[in-house]
Amino acid sequence: MNTETESTTRLPVWRIGLTGGLVGILCCAGPAVLALLGVISAGTAYVWATDLYDGYAGWFRLGGLAALALLVWLTLRRRDECSIAGVRRWKWRLAGVLGVAVATYVALYAATTRLGTLA
Template identity: 80%
Template sequence: MTTGSEEQTRTRVRTDRLPMWRIGLTGGVVGILCCAGPTVLALLGIVSAGTAFAWATDLYGNYAWWFRLSGLAVLVLLVWLALRRRDQCSIAGMRRWRWRLLGVLAVAVATYIVLYAVTTWLGTLA
């Protein structure tokens, strides 16, 4: 059996960590929505593959940087909210979490690259 203080310590340890994976995946997905959005619609059968390909090509060709900047903005906002919730929104807090913050960025970039590769591959099948 665990005592109340042990349970509080475990809970504090779990909630004290920066949600690196959730923040990184969310930022990466928002950044690639120009391609992943039409692809998901096609996979769900809402639009045809040809329509999804045309939409993704148009969105990626004309608005890719808007989506990337939106993904970066979501990433920054979620990191800011997570650090603020922990009262770590300072230079010292950034130093304390620097490796987790680099991990967030790495997860976001990897998510973007993987989804880009998958949607490009699916585009060759359309």
């Protein structure tokens, strides 16, 4: 008999999605956070973010997808459900993970673009 409750067996949709989205937008969010902390100036952050986004945005997005896939794989493996049946069981939660990751990326992209106009 399985004594685990549904809340302890859920996938951590928010944690995985936020991590994947954040890694994907680090090219812009990293310099913005450094500027907000006062480590670098707003102008420097703008230049760094522009250079990183123009030259390496694709690599950061691939890194975000890789982080997302790795975290999903580790989570399913820990639950001993790293199979097609496990993916089918969690398909709606996995879609939620992807949705949270995309929403995080879009929100941070909009925020950093807005901060760039103020720089």
